[in-house]
Amino acid sequence: xxxxxxxxxxxxxxxxxxxxxxxxxxxxxxxxxxxxxxxxxxxxxxxxxxxxxxxxxxxxxxxxxxxxxxxxxxxxxxxxxxxxxxxxxxxxxxxxxxxxxxxxxxxxxxxxxxxxxxxxxxxxxxxxxxxxxxxxxxxxxxxxxxxxxxxxxxxxxxxxxxxxxxxxxxxxxxxxxxxxxxxxxxxxxxxxxxxxxxxxxxxxxxxxxxxxxxxxxxxxxxxxxxxxxxxxxxxxxxxxxxxxxxxxxxxxxxxxxxxxxxxxxxxxxxx
Numbered sequence: 001x002x003x004x005x006x007x008x009x010x011x012x013x014x015x016x017x018x019x020x021x022x023x024x025x026x027x028x029x030x031x032x033x034x035x036x037x038x039x040x041x042x043x044x045x046x047x048x049x050x051x052x053x054x055x056x057x058x059x060x061x062x063x064x065x066x067x068x069x070x071x072x073x074x075x076x077x078x079x080x081x082x083x084x085x086x087x088x089x090x091x092x093x094x095x096x097x098x099x100x101x102x103x104x105x106x107x108x109x110x111x112x113x114x115x116x117x118x119x120x121x122x123x124x125x126x127x128x129x130x131x132x133x134x135x136x137x138x139x140x141x142x143x144x145x146x147x148x149x150x151x152x153x154x155x156x157x158x159x160x161x162x163x164x165x166x167x168x169x170x171x172x173x174x175x176x177x178x179x180x181x182x183x184x185x186x187x188x189x190x191x192x193x194x195x196x197x198x199x200x201x202x203x204x205x206x207x208x209x210x211x212x213x214x215x216x217x218x219x220x221x222x223x224x225x226x227x228x229x230x231x232x233x234x235x236x237x238x239x240x241x242x243x244x245x246x247x248x249x250x251x252x253x254x255x256x257x258x259x260x261x262x263x264x265x266x267x268x269x270x271x
Contacts, residue, residue, distance in 0.1 A: 004265070006258035011116070018117050025117075026124035033125075048133045052081050067203060074144055078232055081137050083200035083224045089130040089159075090166060090220055091191045093122050097170040098177030098184035101267055108267050115264055116257065119170035123163065130159075137231060149234030158226045158237055164249030165219050168256035175263045178270050199224055 004010075015022065034043050056077040067076050100118045107113045134155060142148045176183045198220040199207070207215045215221055222238075222245055229235040 004261040006261040008254055008257075010261070011254070011257045014114055014116050015120060018114050021114075022117050022120045022124065025121040026128070029121060029125040030128050044129055044132050045136065048081070048084075048129075048136050051084070052077060052136075055080055055084065078137060078141055078144070079228060080201065081133070081140070082228045082231060083198065085130055085133045085137065086162070086220055086224045086227055087195055087198060087200055088133070089126050090162065091195070092126040092129070093119070093166045093170055094173065095184075095188055095191055096122050097173035098187055100170070100174040101178050102181075102271075105271050108271055115267070116171070116260060119167055119174060122170065123166060127163075134231075141232065149231070151230040151234050151236060154230045154237050155227065158223060158230065158242065161242060161245040161249040162219070162223045164246070164253040168249070168252030168254075171253075171256035171260035175260045178267050179263075194218060194220060 030044075031041070034041055056073065067079055071079070097119065100122060101108065101115065104115075104118060107115060107118075138148055138152060173183060173187060197215070198218055204215065204221060204225060222241060226237055226242070230237060
């Protein structure tokens with residue numbers, strides 16, 4: 001029986017060695033999503049704009065949601081959009097993770113195929129859409145305010161720890177999804193709940209004081225606040241917080257990869 005290394009270097013070497021394959025599969029996934037549609041990839045630009053308009057109308061006009069004194073509906077739209085960008089990046093990858101192996105059974109039988117890259121493919125496809133959404137947000141802010149804070153250059157730095165967290169969960173859930181088919185249903189519910197338990201439609205200060213610790217254990221809370229800081233409010237990142245988040249993300253990524261490598265020997269038997 002083949003042994004699969006769980007070392008951190010194996011995780012890095014696999015990505016570097018298979019970078020061309022990861023790119024091609026990610027590109028195919030992005031293009032395939034819009035294949036056959038008249039507008040093609042243009043939908044990746046118009047979809048976030050349309051959803052932004054719907055969310056803004058529902059929460060500001062119908063539910064009467066407000067961010068605080070002096071915040072206009074236009075500003076509320078950009079605040080809301082920034083939170084949704086982070087949430088959608090996270091949710092797309094996590095919801096798909098339990099079915100990554102199940103939907104690619106033909107690769108399991110191929111000993112030479114690096115199954116561990118499948119979460120990378122899913123992540124890169126999601127990052128493509130997150131990048132488009134971020135450009136839309138910056139253009140929206142630029143049109144409204146006439147200028148853009150230089151601190152937007154820190155967006156990739158802020159997303160890096162979240163990417164590690166997403167990869168850790170993706171490897172873990174991709175493995176669990178093979179052995180426990182109910183995982184995908186549970187994750188779908190949990191991720192939906194996280195949208196309302198994250199500071200997307202309301203500021204973090206609105207969360208009850210007694211639940212603040214639980215609130216900040218949510219992996220989306222800190223990143224959403226940091227994205228708003230650097231893009232909308234021109235503040236520098238919270239470096240100490242990012243450092244702690246980065247260490248937690250690296251730990252989770254290593255544990256998730258190790259779990260995936262340890263359990264992948266049983267995939268073919270189950271499938």
